Amino acid sequence: MQLQGHWYARDSAKQHSAILHFDENDYTLIVEDEIRHKAPLSSLKLDDRLGNITRKIILEDGSLFTSDAHDEIDRFFHQHKKANRFLHILESKLRYVLLSFVLLIISVYVFIDFGIPYFSKKIAFALPNETNTILTEQSMKILDKLLFKPSKIPLDKQVHIAQHFRKTLLPLLPDKDQYHYHLNFRLLKDGNLSLPNAMALPSGEIVLTDKFVELCENDTEIDAILLHEVGHVIHRDSLQMLVEGTFISVSVMIALGDTSGMADMGAGLGSMLVNLQYSREHETSADNFAFQTMLENNIDPIAFATIMDKMQVYMKENMEQNSTSESAVEEYMSTHPLTQQRIETAKNYSECFRNSSMVSKCFDTSKNP
Helix, strand or coil, X not given: CEEEEEEECCCCCCCEEEEEEECCCEEEEEECCEEEEEEEHHHXXXXXXXXXXXXXXXXXXXXXXXXXXXXXXXXXXXXXXXXHCHHHHHHHCHHHHHHHHHHHHHHHHHHHHHHHHHHHHHHHHHCCHHHHHHHHHHHHHHHHHHCEEECCCCHHHHHHHHHHHHHHHHHHCCCHHHCCCEEEXXXXXXXXXXXXXXXXXXXXXXXXXXXXXXXXXXXXXXXXXXXXXXXXHHCCHHHHHHHHHCHHHHHHHHHHCCCCCHHHHHHHHHHHHHCCCCCHHHHHHHHHHHHHHHHHCCCCCHHHHHHHHHHHHHHHHHHHHCHHXXXXXXXXXXXXXXXHHHHHHHHHHHHHHHCHHHHHHHHHHHHCC
C-alpha cells in the first residue's frame, strides 16, 4: 500500500511531492522519485483524525509527511484508528455532537447551580478575617454614600440598644472574638417612606434602620433580629454571595495568595447589599441560629414572629396607601422571601419554649431545616 502526499524535511517549511510506501513491517519514503528514507512502521507517529483536516505523519527522522487520504490511513493504521478516532467520530456523527452539547449544558448548569455555591462557601471560610474588615469598611462607605442617611433615633436610645447587645447578647455568641460586632443606626428611606430593615456585613458590623427600631416595642424583639443577623455573619452569607458573583477573580486571588484586590470588591459588596436577596437556605440557616440561641438562653422566639409581622404589616399598609412607594415595597419584600412561613416557624419554636418537652424536637428541626 502507498499514500500520495507531501513531505517536509525536519525544521523546514519547503514542500515536496512524495509517496509513503508500506510493507508488512516497514515503510519507505519516496521523494520526487528518489528513495529518501526507510524505517520500521512502529516508528511512525500519526495524529488524530478530525473531519477532513489534512493528516500528519511524523517519520522516524523527525520529518513530516502529510496526506488527505483519510480512509486509506485509517484502514492501514487500524491500531491508531481504534485509539485516536474518537474526536472524529464526535465531529462527524450529528447525534454524538448533540449528545456532547447536551452534556456540556448539563455540566455548566450543575456547576453554576451546585459547584459555584459549594466552592464559594469554601472560599468564604478560607478568607482571613482581615478580608472581612477591608470589605466591611469599603461597603459602609458605599452604603452611607448611596443608601443611608444619618439616624434620627435619640442618642440615649442608641446607647441603650448598643449596651444591651454588648452585655446581653454578645456573651452568648460563638467565636465572638473572630468578629468585630458593632451596631450602626441609619435612616433608610425611599421618597417619604422610611423602611424597616437590618443587615449584617462580613466583619460583624450590623446596621439597624430607624423605622425598624421604632417598630420594636422591647429589647427582645431587637435581640431576635440581631441574632438572625449574627447568623448571617457566622455563616459568612454576604461574603459567600459576593464570592459567587465574582467567583473567577476571587479564585485567582486565593490561588495566588493575594487578597489586596478585596478592597475594590468592597464596593461590589456595598452595591450588592442595596438589593440583597439571601437565598432561602441562607435565611433559614440564620433563622435557625437565632431560634436555637434563644431557646438555649431562655428567650421566647415569639419575639421574632412579632417584629417580622409588624414589619410586614407596615410595608403592606404603606403599599396600599402610597402608590409612589410600590416599587420600594416590592423590592423590600423580595429581599425577605417567605416571610409568613418564617413567622410560622418562629411560632413553632415559641411552642417549644413554652413546652420544655418539645425543646429537643425543635433542636432536631434546626439541624435539618
